[in-house]
Amino acid sequence: MEPDSQSSDVLTVEERFFLHIALKNGLLTQVDADRAVRLCGERDLPLEEAITALALLDAPQVKRVREAMAASQVVRLDSIYAEVALARGAPRAAIEAAQAEQRRQRYRVRLGNLLVDGGGLAPTCTARSSPR
DSSP states (O other): OOOOHHHHHHSOHHHHHHHHHHHHTTSSOHHHHHHHHHHHHHHTOOHHHHHHHTTSSOHHHHHHHHHHHHHHHHHHHHHHHHHHHHHTTOOHHHHHHHHHHHHHTTTOSOHHHHHHHTTSSOGGGOOOSSOO
8 A cells, every 4th residue: 555656756755655644544545545646647736635626535634644744754753863862871761751651642742852851861962842
C-alpha cells in the first residue's frame, strides 16, 4: 500500500507523505488513492482538494492525517534527539519515561521539554521548542 509511480510525477513530497499516511492508516484504499492522483493530474489540483472533491475523506479525516504527519515528523526528530541526549549522559530511564509521556500526549510536546521538566536533562542542555 504505497503511492504508485504516477504519483511522483504529479504530487509534491508532502502530498506523497499525506497519501502514505492515509493508506497506512486505512483511510484510503489503493484504488481511491489512484483515483485522487489521476484527478490531481487531470485538473492540476492539490491532493487534498482532489480527495475532498471525490468525497474520499471529509475534513475531520483530513485533519487526522495531517496530525499523523506532524506526529511522524516529531517522532523522527525526537528519536535523533534521544540518541544525542543519551550519548551526552542523559539517563536512559529518563529518556524512556519522556518518550512514554510524549506518546501519551500524542506527540504534542517535544522530548527535550519533557526531559527538562522531568529533571532528566539540565535546562542549559536544550533550547525549549515551545513556551510553557
